[in-house]
Amino acid sequence: MIEIQENLILIVDDKSYNIELLFHVMQLNGHRVLVANSGESALQKLQIVCPDLILLDIMMPGMDGFETCRRLKADDKNKDIPVIFMTALTNTEDKIKAFKLGAVDYITKPFQKEEVVARVNVQLQLRNLNRQLQQSQFQLMQTEKISSLGQLVAGVAHEVNNPVSFIAGNLEYTNNYLEDLISLLNLYQKHLSHPPEEITQKIAEIDLDFLLEDLPKMIASMNLGIERISDIMRSLRSFSRKDATQKKTADIHQGIDTTLMILSHRLKANKSRPQIEVVKEYGNLPEFECYSGQLNQVFMNLLSNAIDVFDEKVEIGKQNTPQIRISTGLIDDNTVEIIIADNGYGMSEEVRKKLFNAFFTTKPEGKGTGLGLSISYQIITETHGGSLECSSSPGKGTQFVIHIPI
Template identity: 50%
Template structure:
């Protein structure tokens, strides 16, 4: 939150000055147009400089540059706001929280990882948000759970693409993979707990957040150790094995909820997060 505040101050200064700067430049460009209308045959030196800087292109492109700068500054402001909302470090007590706002802030931070790259299609995001009441929880901690699970889902989808390439003996990342299903992540929210049949139980005192992907899935041996501290299937240096273990502590111990996973090889993975609506004091 402190870092976000330090970033936000200079960005606000830049963003606030872009509008008057655009107005000043618009006035100067209009003045330039008047000069061209009233003095169509300038001195040779002016004409040479006009051609050197390509004045017609400059007049057309400068407003576009300013507009893109304003969009970029606004984007930074949105990310900073999401970081502040995501961390919520100033909220040490349990209080009513909008779960959908926490999910959306997390997705905004991860937005760049959903975008396509050469040889890798964009990850499709499917949001199936049901009507939820505000939930009494530690907002920053629950957002961290969303971040850990969504990051793992993206990692799994990216790794699946790499494994398919290695299996086909392809080294170039620019080559498309034929017959490869488009990757997706689905987030579904609903009131109620999940019964043994996999359907909502009708218990109105709980909310369930389900995060699924169509990645490679995992065998039972991996699933059994998924929440063990320091357990990871990622290469050395690419994972600590603590993300899901910490998530389990947050959901189960801090909030009195449930966190589990359903997965099988070739069948994708789905995480279930259940939290009591009216809070739990650990």
């Protein structure tokens, strides 16, 4: 059984004795009441308030109840408010008309107090139930979205892991074999200082000196590439819950510093902007239990988004030195606060509202997946029971605030 809490009821009637009576009945039953003595006045009030239920008289001078109902149902903001018509008419046609206009019930005059209360309460209960249903449906969808995201990422990471590890493994042998071959070649050169014409020609043709110089570099860069892929795969796996092992104590400053190191090449000056200055304001933090790999992922996302802004919207960098500020601290005995702020272009309120939605991105195709923040949000709120909030003023900058209970 759902309790009827204090609800706001709008009574619309042109007769003051009706209003008075209903006012008292509703107040006695613990509801707040708002009155309007005409359809016009009701519509005006609905611009500023959002009642939980409307009691609407049909016969009124000026705009009648039917027209009032039609207009309020045409407004997205008000269309879901239940309307109960009040009528002296026992005319079936009018009742049908009322239902067609979206009324949920009607009561006839003269009023029976108990009946009015009962009908109003039934509609309020229905409305509350409906709201709860919508809320749980939303939560279900949200969970579904996040878990299928995790599964997708885990699946991809798993598939890519095998080929990557066998390239990485073979690359090491390839390198050893090459070193052997090169030293053998060196031996030949040492002992055959005057090779036959065919060999001299081949050496010139393949530019042996260059080849010998370049080959180790190529192997080294392949190694680097593979390491990077493995890193990415590792962090992808840490996104997905399947991989979540156990919380461990960790020093998050170390995590932030590592992340900055990985991003260091992106902080450097480039053609369109000066170097990005990083200001660290690290407070005294105890080591605490967390999934540090996942938190690093959050830092990575927030920091690379900030760098992206400086790279995309360069005009702002003309006056300001691009700057990222990272501050940490305890806000009380058991809450860690981490703030990552930039003085970049900021974002509109519209963008801010959709920020944490999966696949929401303002970046060109191929550049952003729109997953960075939705995954970060999941890691902070779901995995760590904390909160992640963003505030931004367009033209001035953006600030992300993380709270984690410890």
